[in-house]
Amino acid sequence: MSTTENSKKPAKPKAPRKKAAAARKTSARKAPTSKKAAEKTVSALIVGAGFAGLGMAIRLKQAGIEDFIILERGNAVGGTWRDNQYPGAACDIPSNLYSYSFAPNPNWSRSFSGSEEILDYVHHLVAEFGLEKHIRFEQNVAELRFDEKQGIWTATTDKDVIFTGRAAVMAQGPLANCSFPAITGIEDFKGKKIHSARWDHDYDFAGKNVAVVGTGASGIQIIPELVKVAKHVKVFQRTPGWVMPRPDFSTPEWNKLLFRKLPASQQAMRELLYWSHESMALAVIWNSPLTRIAERIGKWHLRRQVKDRWLRRQLTPDFTIGCKRVLVSNDYYPALQKDNAKLITWPIARISEKGIRTVEGIEHQVDCIVFATGFDVSHSGTPFPVVGRDGRVMGDDWKRGAQAYKSINVAGYPNLFLTFGPNSGPGHNSALVYMESQLEYALKGIRKIVGEDLKVLDVREDAQQRFNKGIQKRLAKTNWNSGCKSWYLTEDGFNATMYPGFATQYAAQMADFKEDDYETA
Amino acid sequence: MASIDLDKMLEKIKGTQWALSDIDWDAPGAELITEEQWPKLKEFMADLMWIEHVGARAFAALAKKAPTDTLREIYSYFHAEEQRHANAEMALMRRWGMLEGDEIPEPNVNLRIIIEWLDRFADEMPVYVLGTVVPMLEIALDGALCTFLLETVKDPVCHQAFEKINDDESRHLGVGFTVMEMQGRSASYIKMVQMMARVMDPRLILGIASYMPLLNKMRDNVIAMGLPEEKLYKAMQKFERIGGRTEEGRRNPWFQLIKQHGRWVTNRSNKMYHVPVDALVKITGMVPRNALPAVPSWVKELTYEPTTTR
Structure with missing residues (x-):
């Protein structure tokens, strides 16, 4: 049932x-x-x-x-x-x-x-x-x-x-x-620190250099929005996730009217969505031939949106789809390729007064660090x-x-x-x-x-x-x-x-x- | 010598990080580079920087294929550390006035071919192929070149940077030889058969065809700069000595193969090897630069700037 x-x-x-x-x-x-x-x-x-x-x-x-x-x-x-x-x-x-x-x-x-x-x-x-x-x-x-x-x-x-x-x-x-992650030196940072789950709506990102740490469900939603307003956005990724296309459409007025006048039609829509999601269990929960199909869709989405071979490599997950939360986005990959955005996959060595030092020896100086590092589960x-x-x-x-x-x-x-x-x-x-x-x-x-x-x-x-x-x-x-x-x-x-x-x-x-x-x- | 504990090694790696901004690149001492040294040193540093960078990409491939989480993380760090070495060497070049504007030194054709090969095929190679070749390159080229550099250059900033680089490299070699020994722990016969199947892989044959002339080309370059040939060979023999110190190490068929290759390289009188490989160097030297594909975007991540906002 x-x-x-x-x-x-x-x-x-x-x-x-x-x-x-x-x-x-x-x-x-x-x-x-x-x-x-x-x-x-x-x-x-x-x-x-x-x-x-x-x-x-x-x-x-x-x-x-x-x-x-x-x-x-x-x-x-x-x-x-x-x-x-x-x-x-x-x-x-x-x-x-x-x-x-x-x-x-x-x-x-x-x-x-x-x-x-x-x-x-x-x-x-x-x-x-x-x-x-x-x-x-x-x-x-x-x-x-x-x-x-x-x-x-x-x-x-x-x-x-x-x-x-x-x-x-x-x-x-x-x-x-939620809490800030335990990265060495985090308390030394003199700029602004924001956690995705405790957003500071008064902070103006216009003209700012921003770092985003984390590319999970929250990170991939924040990044496209920040890229629109900030001067420059650096995205620090540890593990790339599987990103699937997001079939997102605005609801036409006639559709809302239909649901209002005929609630059974909305219930039918809910059933349809329910069973289509149920079928995804076969790909996401267990390793089955459908898992391979889901991974192919993910790779197709990546190939279609990212032309550079190295960037594609950096964004390709190395685990079975479903092992971590599956992400959905149409605008994350394009946002990373904007002139004012850059994906950093070097491990983080520490946080300094002015930014983030990565293991390739460079200090990425920013005005603000956004931690999209999830929750304390x-x-x-x-x-x-x-x-x-x-x-x-x-x-x-x-x-x-x-x-x-x-x-x-x-x-x-x-x-x-x-x-x-x-x-x-x-x-x-x-x-x-x-x-x-x-x-x-x-x-x-x-x-x-x-x-x-x-x-x-x-x-x-x-x-x-x-x-x-x-x-x-x-x-x-x-x-x-x-x-x-x-x-x-x-x-x-x-x-x-x-x-x-x-x-x-x-x-x-x-x-x-x-x-x-x-x-x- | 027993193999090292990789978990402890990972902790040590994390605890011994340094950044370009730890070094004062404008400190006095740059004037100690003599006018006579300068042009040779410029080419030498460019080659060294590229070897580090190519090594970085090889570690990136190893990180994809590593058999355990710990080793995967270690190789991710080594990938970044080799990049740090290349960045630091570029910072030295800039300090010595060897870079014009934001220009990255031009890689030679053999390096370009290796870069192309790494970009296309390295991720597909089994972990133990690169896991054996990389220590050889590190011990031979890095080891010999760095020692030579420190013997001939008096600039204290150069010494300060290479002290840090050498510390990193000693950890890279420690892990490299441990991994080679791990490969030797199962039955040699099976490993040999598996290896032969790999050697038949045309992508690997292409890699070998790019690697051999690169070694000879680099040998010619460093000798032209005044590095005594014997020093290079001595460093390469060190690979044979350390890699073969244990039963496991000796049973790794890739070690045996690379060791044998090292013997051919260091024996100038081996015409069977050197005549065709030197011919390959000449042929590749004739390839016009614009005939080569564009460099992959990972090459563009090199920088001499200790800090960046973009």
């Missing part, structure tokens, strides 16, 4: 932009910050007001559960899309698939929308489903602790404010934290201490690599649901498709806890182990575990990130809530 069939109550199609503006104005609602200013215990505590947290809230509301709280560390909703507002930021999954099936938007302006439009959609969700009153902004959770006697989760913020809930949903996102810890039964700490349990049951529950941590938990990452399809399956599963669990008045709904240790054994066995045969280094793997090569299968398989796994695998009290 496709997760896209999970649609419960499609919202009335409305233009999200108008409501979004109103939502932003009201987004500064703050909770009291005095110590122990707890509210009454709610059915569910949700950590994070990004796509996952808000999606969970919508599904709870649609299921008639109104007493929940969303704790958000920032002062606005949107998570990754709020943070990643760098020039050129966009989703590399078509918008009709990178949106919730239970809240379709007929007005996407392009097939691949930019981050601002996606953020508008997020604000539209808040306004449309009346989520503002549930959100507590500037509440940065410092600890989650389970009280087995009462069957209550307690979230303590860094300001010592306490919130309690019968169930908790960790929806803080896998790509929420934790494979073996949690963003804050999570304390379960008998005082066990999830970070300790995960020291040798994160593990969960069906990516969503962890044995010893009852009534707790993870979104984008271990082994839930897609390599070929929309993250939101996976997310919907997780939300449905969590909803089932929360309903059970509330409906049956359970204090404890804890997955069995043996069920979790059995599940992980199967997952790791399947992962061993995938392209992610085929030898390249990527953020999907731990230093030891353990894959705690990706789901080795089709989105349809994942949805089937999540559709089945096996009560026998749980211990209840």
Whole structure:
């Protein structure tokens, strides 16, 4: 079954932009910050007001559960899309698939929308489903602790404010934290440093010499935009990725009208996109004849856009497609060949006061360094201490690599649901498709806890182990575990990130809530 | 001698980086180059610079084919380090007034042919072919030329630069000989058969046909500059001595082949070898420059500027 069939109550199609503006104005609602200013215990505590947290809230509301709280560390909703507002930021999954099936938007302006439009959609969700009153902004959770006697989760913020809930949903996102990379001398640099996920919109790039470190998903979106405005852009690449053509078109008005008047047509489009992405799993996840075809398309794209043999060599990946994230862009290669751009593939020796020194002995002096170096993805810890039964700490349990049951529950941590938990990452399809399956599963669990008045709904240790054994066995045969280094793997090569299968398989796994695998009290 | 630990070597390489800006290229001492030395030195430096640059490209090819991640990273560093040497040698040439404007010294025809070959075929060569040829070139040409240069040039900046270059080169050779020994660890017979299959590869035959006259041409050039022929041969014999110091090293068939070739090169009385190869040098010398294809863009990445904004 496709997760896209999970649609419960499609919202009335409305233009999200108008409501979004109103939502932003009201987004500064703050909770009291005095110590122990707890509210009454709610059915569910949700950590994070990004796509996952808000999606969970919508599904709870649609299921008639109104007493929940969303704790958000920032002062606005949107998570990754709020943070990643760098020039050129966009989703590399078509918008009709990178949106919730239970809240379709007929007005996407392009097939691949930019981050601002996606953020508008997020604000539209808040306004449309009346989520503002549930959100507590500037509440940065410092600890989650389970009280087995009462069957209550307690979230303590860094300001010592306490919130309690019968169930908790960790929806803080896998790509929420970032930091500058540990390059020798980075603190010596006297110019401007910008991280792609914390963009400084006040910095004027006109007339500036700029270095971009990193050529992953963010880097290849930023570079074409910087080349348009900066005096000169130097791109420091460590490993070239596979870049595929991006079929990006603006949506004609008649198309938007059709989707508005006939929502089934948009659903049909979503199905089409879903199944075309599903077919890509055969090329991206496993090494198959389709992998070779995908690589040929990538090489054709490179050959068509880059005529110089040496530059083409520098940009040719040396790993199986899919092993690292597949990139999509039509304007990255052309941007690199502009007169004011240059690709540098020499290893970086250090950062100096005035720029970047590479191993060929030259100091590349710049006014600004943009670090498009990705996120701090934790494979073996949690963003804050999570304390379960008998005082066990999830970070300790995960020291040798994160593990969960069906990516969503962890044995010893009852009534707790993870979104984008271990082994839930897609390599070929929309993250939101996976997310919907997780939300449905969590909803089932929360309903059970509330409906049956359970204090404890804890997955069995043996069920979790059995599940992980199967997952790791399947992962061993995938392209992610085929030898390249990527953020999907731990230093030891353990894959705690990706789901080795089709989105349809994942949805089937999540559709089945096996009560026998749980211990209840 | 036991082979070196490549992981430790990689850490050492990363920890001993230097940049052109570490050297004061305007410090006094340039005047120590005599008028008599200057024209010969100009040609000598141009050849040396090109050898480094060609070596850099060979390391780039090795990085593509390296059997382990560590070795791949080491070769990526060596690629950049050889480029650094070429850049530093250009900076010396500029210091000595041997460059006009932004001009890169012109490579000779044999070098042009090798550049073309490297550009087209080097990435397709098995790692152990270049992995054996490169140490030979480094030890023979680099070693002999650098020693000769330091004996004849008094400029302290030149000594300062070559102290750093030689430190890098000693690591390159250490890794080079270790890799040669790695190749010798499996059954010789199988390796021999595999090698014979490789030798039949027309792309490799083309490479050999370009490499042999290059060596003889360089020999003629350095001798014309006053380097005693014996010094060059002594350096080449060092390859045989170090490469053959262990059982594994001796069992590497590529080592045996290159060693044998080294013996032919250093034996002037071997007419069977030198007459046809010298003839090739003459023939290639007659190739008009404009008949050669345009130099690949990696050549244009050479620079003598320690810092750049473009």
